[in-house]
Amino acid sequence: MSKIWNNYRYLILRRFVQIGMLILFFGANAWGWKILEGNLSSSELFGVIPMSDPYAVLQMVVAGAIVASDLLIGVGVVVLFYFFIGGRAFCSWVCPINMVTDAANYLRRVFDIDRGQLQKQPISRNVRYWVLGISLVVSAFMGIAAFEFISPISMLHRGIVFGMGFGWAAIAMIFLFDLFVLKNGWCGHICPLGGFYSLLSKFSFIRVHHLEENCTLCMKCKIVCPEKQVLHMIGKESLPVLSGECTNCARCIEVCDDDALRFSIRDFIQNKKMGE
């Protein structure tokens, strides 16, 4: 039992946070709960603290909207949290699509699809930054928040809280894409919101640290990692994971049997010497 807890503790916590937030949001619409109202685009905690999706607001501003101050305060709350503390934790601790793509990734391992398909992924992980750039250009030209009109994240979250409609089709697309076409396809390659948080969280405090002297090179961490390029130092050097693309999902920490990975607060002085 303690082994299960040890190997899945962060996964259980993440699902608890993800599903818990969905239930709170759902309860606000269905039963009038006043804990967490709205949805991931913009919400209110206890009816007081506003929180808004900074990427959505950025698109709106680029589209030419005059944004109310409530929204800007909400953006400030979210940006400060992820910039200083959470890193790209939104993707693995909050975003409901994470559960869809994790399921696809899990099935890829079960059916050994990874090995059957080419080792080299057909598209670059940098595509997300291109999509991010294009979304802003399209927003400016079309005068609306471009990604918000096609975002499967919003479709799923809004769908769960307010009613799904045909939104399930978008979710199925992502699931099948991740399962059969591209490993970590949506979250790790295409999603511009993930790209946005990757850029935002470059300097956050909570980081995964690698202790090379404990590492036995079993590579379990690299197998479970959805952004395995961030673990380039495994077995080579004792370095913190500094890439903003790390989602702080902590799967690497819990699958490591050798205590070679752990969470820690980043040490700025040390990092300066090592670079990235």
Place this chain on the structure above:
Amino acid sequence: MSNHLKAKKPLGDRRKFLLNMARGAGYAVIGGFVWSAYLDEAKASPLVLRPPAAINESDFLKTCIKCGLCVEACPYDTLKLAQPGDHKPIGTPFFTPRDIACYMCEDIPCVPVCPSGALDESSVTVKGQLDINTAEMGLAVIDENSCIAFWGIQCDACYRACPILGKAITIEYDKNERTGKHAFLKPVVHADACTGCGMCEHACVTEKPAIFILPREVAMGKAGSHYIKGWDKKDEARLKDAHAIHTTTKISKRKAVDKLNRGLEGLLDE
């Protein structure tokens, strides 16, 4: 042979990089155009009714963050967020009066909760007080062909259902020439008072409502500023500071005959 080998020289890093960037840019342009084309279709939905105090539609689409706080604040479940398949701009709030009309709450709970400014509280505030009667969600329109009151059957369901009874909808009496002894009781909508709440559409007894709400942009025409109601003092006042532009054409002092005969002077003399 040496020429052949030279032609197959491997590409330099610089050239490879540039070609890769060119490929990326190509994908970006194609993707951007497809995306834009989709958005242009997706946002074109003029027949959608917004919550009270919504700013004009094109600004609304820019400004609404699709959080659903207005939907959650609505005590009557009138407001919905557009789902994929509703054929409305996705995630934006709207209502369908035939299903659930707006009950015009005095405290307008859906408006102050809006964090983005897509619902503008000041547009429904009169002298520091919220006043739902100033909302302009839409305008009721009557199809006189299917409204049974226009057939001569007595029905005042819309008139009775109207929350601004006697102002937004009035009943006009008219003689029924067909029977010679009955009256038509025709409903008439007044655009200056109607908020577009849709209680009339909801109450309408016909199979498909003969009175229905359209967005004001769609329902209303526009006469143009050069038409002035001379009998309306307020409208006439628009002329107060008006001034005509005086133009004078300089008239030639010479006689017309001179012009016609010009060049023929010599001939006339002979």
